[in-house]
Amino acid sequence: xxxxxxxxxxxxxxxxxxxxxxxxxxxxxxxxxxxxxxxxxxxxxxxxxxxxxxxxxxxxxxxxxxxxxxxxxxxxxxxxxxxxxxxxxxxxxxxxxxxxxxxxxxxxxxxxxxxxxxxxxxxxxxxxxxxxxxxxxxxxxxxxxxxxxxxxxxxxxxxxxxxxxxxxxxxxxxxxxxxxxxxxxxxxxxxxxxxxxxxxxxxxxxxxxxxxxxxxxxxxxxxxxxxxxxxxxxxxxxxxxxxxxxxxxxxxxxxxxxxxxxxxxxxxxxxxxxxxxxxxxxxxxxxxxxxxxxxx
Amino acid sequence: xxxxxxxxxxxxxxxxxxxxxxxxxxxxxxxxxxxxxxxxxxxxxxxxxxxxxxxxxxxxxxxxxxxxxxxxxxxxxxxxxxxxxxxxxxxxxxxxxxxxxxxxxxxxxxxxxxxxxxxxxxxxxxxxxxxxxxxxxxxxxxxxxxxxxxxxxxxxxxxxxxxxxxxxxxxxxxxxxxxxxxxxxxxxxxxxxxxxxxxxxxxxxxxxxxxxxxxxxxxxxxxxxxxxxxxxxxxxxxxxxxxxxxxxxxxxxxxxxxxxxxxxxxxxxx
Numbered sequence: 001x002x003x004x005x006x007x008x009x010x011x012x013x014x015x016x017x018x019x020x021x022x023x024x025x026x027x028x029x030x031x032x033x034x035x036x037x038x039x040x041x042x043x044x045x046x047x048x049x050x051x052x053x054x055x056x057x058x059x060x061x062x063x064x065x066x067x068x069x070x071x072x073x074x075x076x077x078x079x080x081x082x083x084x085x086x087x088x089x090x091x092x093x094x095x096x097x098x099x100x101x102x103x104x105x106x107x108x109x110x111x112x113x114x115x116x117x118x119x120x121x122x123x124x125x126x127x128x129x130x131x132x133x134x135x136x137x138x139x140x141x142x143x144x145x146x147x148x149x150x151x152x153x154x155x156x157x158x159x160x161x162x163x164x165x166x167x168x169x170x171x172x173x174x175x176x177x178x179x180x181x182x183x184x185x186x187x188x189x190x191x192x193x194x195x196x197x198x199x200x201x202x203x204x205x206x207x208x209x210x211x212x213x214x215x216x217x218x219x220x221x222x223x224x225x226x227x228x229x230x231x232x233x234x235x236x237x238x239x240x241x242x243x244x245x246x247x248x249x250x251x252x253x254x255x256x257x258x259x260x261x262x263x264x265x266x267x268x269x270x271x272x273x274x275x276x277x278x279x280x281x282x283x284x285x286x287x288x289x290x291x292x293x294x295x296x
Numbered sequence: 297x298x299x300x301x302x303x304x305x306x307x308x309x310x311x312x313x314x315x316x317x318x319x320x321x322x323x324x325x326x327x328x329x330x331x332x333x334x335x336x337x338x339x340x341x342x343x344x345x346x347x348x349x350x351x352x353x354x355x356x357x358x359x360x361x362x363x364x365x366x367x368x369x370x371x372x373x374x375x376x377x378x379x380x381x382x383x384x385x386x387x388x389x390x391x392x393x394x395x396x397x398x399x400x401x402x403x404x405x406x407x408x409x410x411x412x413x414x415x416x417x418x419x420x421x422x423x424x425x426x427x428x429x430x431x432x433x434x435x436x437x438x439x440x441x442x443x444x445x446x447x448x449x450x451x452x453x454x455x456x457x458x459x460x461x462x463x464x465x466x467x468x469x470x471x472x473x474x475x476x477x478x479x480x481x482x483x484x485x486x487x488x489x490x491x492x493x494x495x496x497x498x499x500x501x502x503x504x505x506x507x508x509x510x511x512x513x514x515x516x517x518x519x520x521x522x523x524x525x526x527x528x529x530x531x532x533x534x535x536x537x538x539x540x541x542x543x544x545x546x547x548x549x550x551x552x553x554x555x556x557x558x559x560x561x562x563x564x565x566x
Contacts, residue, residue: 175401175403
């Protein structure tokens with residue numbers, strides 16, 4: 001009985017931490033779906049968002065005002081990226097765009113630190129991380145808060161895509177960019193909005209990750225955690241990003257506890273990549289990703 | 297829907313000696329000149345690779361999106377220089393294209409597809425609703441399928457969706473690329489007679505590229521024949537229809553090369 005309880009505890013802990021991965025992955029999916037760009041700069045965006053918020057807040061700007069100001073900055077950044085990086089590179093092969101975002105991530109990271117300094121900031125969202133017990137299973141209240149936030153955000157994104165005109169335009173562009181162009185949609189404007197939206201996702205993810213790890217340079221490395229999530233879930237599916245995140249979170253924790261001892265421990269940090277690699281061999285487009293079909 | 301314009305007798309669309317290339321390397325058009333008059337149905341005929349699709353993409357300023365460019369000549373839509381106007385602005389001014397291969401948004405429902413057509417001109421919700429009913433009146437079949445994903449409908453329904461979507465933008469010039477492609481003869485007739493109805497009742501000007509010259513010449517007022525990237529012949533459809541030699545000369549099945557590097561099947565799985 002105690003074994004089962006322990007298993008559940010590990011599983012729940014893993015699932016909840018997986019939600020944090022999903023949050024990062026969703027930012028990728030938004031951009032990939034609408035513009036076909038694998039945005040490596042998503043981590044840098046996350047760092048930029050969290051650092052901007054913390055720095056403003058530390059300088060005495062109230063919580064919600066800091067959020068608002070950060071959002072404005074993210075919108076400006078999103079528009080700038082579209083204008084300066086994406087527009088000149090339109091129609092280039094995906095690898096070119098990917099490398100551009102790789103470069104972009106260094107620029108954003110550097111810019112963020114130039115602007116706000118390099119010291120580590122603590123971030124207190126006012127949620128005490130006290131574990132509480134549900135039926136004998138200990139659950140972290142912070143993890144639960146993070147999961148609830150993520151769920152809310154996913155719900156908002158889904159409603160936005162389904163019921164607004166911009167959402168309709170997003171889906172049209174994601175489905176067939178050339179037809180969207182012919183129908184008269186302004187692709188450049190839509191891309192700027194998408195980058196801003198993924199900046200908003202980055203802000204939420206950045207705040208949650210920042211509260212856990214401290215807001216600092218290494219925050220941008222959470223992108224690396226999002227990659228196995230995307231491989232598992234598929235690069236163009238928001239549902240996939242969520243399921244992928246949960247899977248990665250759960251397998252990593254379970255593997256650490258149950259397989260770890262045989263390998264000397266510490267496998268949590270790389271086990272997800274092994275799973276992703278194995279998955280690539282079986283199902284390259286991920287669980288929910290669109291199959292690549294080339295018409296000849 | 298055609299607003300009064302100062303020069304009613306001036307052609308709506310003019311191409312002057314247009315030369316176009318892909319990747320600055322492959323020459324697709326070698327000097328195409330043609331003028332589409334207001335209120336007419338103009339057919340653009342020619343064999344595979346004659347330059348029909350490239351001509352139409354040039355007209356809608358869609359070539360840059362396919363790494364193509366106009367290297368000589370000019371295109372004017374109602375006086376406006378097309379090469380200096382974005383595709384989105386052309387749609388707002390009333391030049392709308394139905395692409396070759398239909399290009400419906402497959403994961404969107406039929407009705408959502410239609411609504412995207414109204415997004416371009418920032419129509420209000422009630423305007424879009426009115427236009428939606430108008431499109432359903434022309435294509436009652438679409439009303440039945442409004443909640444179905446476009447990707448799951450038949451080829452004919454997809455063609456109707458694509459045309460309906462273009463109509464939602466309230467065009468003055470509707471450009472269609474191979475509307476008959478891959479469709480059964482009865483469906484082709486239905487689509488062409490709807491196009492004729494649009495022309496007759498709403499005064500909509502149409503430019504239709506077709507490989508199926510028999511059908512196109514039956515519905516068009518005038519036709520232009522392209523060969524190897526040049527306009528080689530133009531005349532009233534009835535006249536061209538009567539001349540058997542034209543078919544043999546220009547509209548045969550000689551296929552020297554495709555229309556462009558990407559042709560119509562440019563949709564990669566993104």
